[in-house]
Amino acid sequence: MKTGVSILGIFVADTAYLAPRMPRIGETITGSGFSVGPGGKGSNQAVAAARAGSRVSFISRLGRDTFGEMALKTYAEVGVTPKIFQMDDIPTGAAFIYVNDQNGENAIIVYPGAAGSIDISDVEGARETIESSRVFVTQLEQPAAAAERALELARAAGVTTVFNPAPAEPFSESIYPLCDYIVPNETEAAAIVGFALPTLEDARRAGDVLLKKGVRTALITLGERGALYHTDGQSVLVPAIASGPVIDTTGAGDAFVGGFSAALARGLTPVDAVRFGCATAGISVTRRGTAPAMPNLAEIEALLEKGAAA
Numbered sequence: 001m002k003t004g005v006s007i008l009g010i011f012v013a014d015t016a017y018l019a020p021r022m023p024r025i026g027e028t029i030t031g032s033g034f035s036v037g038p039g040g041k042g043s044n045q046a047v048a049a050a051r052a053g054s055r056v057s058f059i060s061r062l063g064r065d066t067f068g069e070m071a072l073k074t075y076a077e078v079g080v081t082p083k084i085f086q087m088d089d090i091p092t093g094a095a096f097i098y099v100n101d102q103n104g105e106n107a108i109i110v111y112p113g114a115a116g117s118i119d120i121s122d123v124e125g126a127r128e129t130i131e132s133s134r135v136f137v138t139q140l141e142q143p144a145a146a147a148e149r150a151l152e153l154a155r156a157a158g159v160t161t162v163f164n165p166a167p168a169e170p171f172s173e174s175i176y177p178l179c180d181y182i183v184p185n186e187t188e189a190a191a192i193v194g195f196a197l198p199t200l201e202d203a204r205r206a207g208d209v210l211l212k213k214g215v216r217t218a219l220i221t222l223g224e225r226g227a228l229y230h231t232d233g234q235s236v237l238v239p240a241i242a243s244g245p246v247i248d249t250t251g252a253g254d255a256f257v258g259g260f261s262a263a264l265a266r267g268l269t270p271v272d273a274v275r276f277g278c279a280t281a282g283i284s285v286t287r288r289g290t291a292p293a294m295p296n297l298a299e300i301e302a303l304l305e306k307g308a309a310a
Contacts, residue, residue, distance in 0.1 A: 002159065004055030005261045006133035008123065008150045009042010010115030010141045011060055012093035013067040014290055016250065018101040032101045038074040038291040039095050040115070041139045041166060044251050048258025049137075050078045052280055053297035054265045057133065059083040059126040059150075060142075061114040067092035068114075074291055083126050090114040099248055104285065106250045110141060110167070118142040123150045131157035134265045137257060139164040144171040151178035160264060163215075164257050165192065177214030183260070185221045185253055203228045204235055219274065221256055221281075229274050238274045241282040243303050251290035256281040259300065279303045 018033035038047070046058040058075065062068035064086045071092065075082045093113030099106045123130070123146050130136055136154035138147040147163070148171075154161045155178050163179045165171065168191040176182070186197045193209040196202065197220070207218035207230030218230040226239040259280025263273035279300045287293035295303075 002132055002134040003265070004057070004133050005046075005049045005135045005137060005265050006057045006059065006126070006130050007042050007046045007049070007136075008059045008118070008126070008138040008142065008147060009045065010040040010093060010112050010118070011038065011043035011062060011071040012040040012095045012110055012112065012115070013037070013070060014039030014095050014097055014250075016097040016099055016289070018099050020101055022098055022107060035289060037289050038070055039097075039251070040093065040110075041141050041164065041254055042137075043071065043074075044254035044290050044294070045137055045139075045164070045258040045261070046080045047074065047078050047291045048255045048280060048284075048294040049262040049265075050080045051294045051296045052259045052262035052276070052300060054262035055081075057081045057083050057129045059122060059129065061085045061087055061118050061122065063090055063092035063114045064088050065091050067094065083129055085122060087114045087117070090117060097250055099250060104246045104248045106248070108250070112141055115142055118146045120146055120149045122146060123153065126150075127153055130154050131159065133159055135160045135162060135261045137162040137164065137261050139166050140169045140171060141167065144169070144175070148172060148175050148178070151175060162257065162261050162264075164253070166253065168192075173213065176210070179215040181217045181219050182210055182215045183219045183221065183257055186223065189220050197222070200225070200228070200237060204230060207235065217270065219260070221253060227256070227274050227278055229271055236271055238271065238278055241275070241278045241303060241307055243279075243283045244286040246285045248288050248293070249285050251293060252281045252285050254290065255284035255294055258294065275304065276300060279307070
């Protein structure tokens with residue numbers, strides 16, 4: 001019986017700097033805060049899904065170093081099963097994260113390190129893990145060829161596939177028909193379809209383009225507007241769910257994907273799973289950091305119950 005979520009992606013150590021603005025070229029400014037913690041889109045999604053109550057396996061590569069130890073410690077703490085190949089010759093990756101200390105907006109530079117060398121052999125080695133899961137998730141921080149092969153294995157085994165095309169890098173058109181759900185944010189969706197998404201109708205038009213490319217469901221996250229669930233027969237805007245003042249939006253998309261995937265694996269309907277993902281992201285933005293900001297199942301359900309009562 002298929003169960004839980006398997007995720008292919010990268011881990012990086014997040015080095016986050018708080019400041020009122022980004023420095024200009026050649027300029028040095030004083031920041032208001034600094035932190036180091038676990039990050040990487042796939043890793044964040046794995047932590048989010050595990051915290052949201054799902055059984056989770058994470059497939060990746062790490063360096064045999066201090067940052068790699070941070071990753072393994074994180075997975076042990078939250079209950080993620082690591083399917084990891086550790087390397088001696090390439091370090092674990094790291095990310096520079098600028099966070100605006102006034103409104104929580106962010107900008108990020110990622111060096112994938114060891115995870116940047118993930119290839120099809122890693123995917124084949126994790127075939128049983130992928131095929132036995134109920135939901136499979138991947139992104140584009142690792143090489144796209146590995147993501148495509150993993151999606152192929154999952155689709156052939158009847159596993160629900162979730163593809164988060166982030167960062168907005170080019171990828172093969174052959175990936176689209178492998179996606180039960182493609183989950184871009186509005187910027188990534190605009191990069192794919194070639195036009196901006198300032199209105200809901202623009203988002204629906206982008207969803208139509210993605211459906212024509214072969215995906216079964218376009219799920220476009222729209223920040224404070226919520227998330228658009230768009231299929232051939234249904235188009236629903238699920239509103240964002242606020243739980244407090246926004247402090248840091250870093251990792252909000254990963255919280256959404258992790259929460260959504262965990263909900264699908266638990267058997268929620270797709271629209272209810274989107275709502276669950278919105279609640280997961282709504283809590284995460286009220287906290288600093290990425291993995292440490294991911295809420296647990298009780299917190300998510302309490303927010304959903306509060307919203308339903310209201």
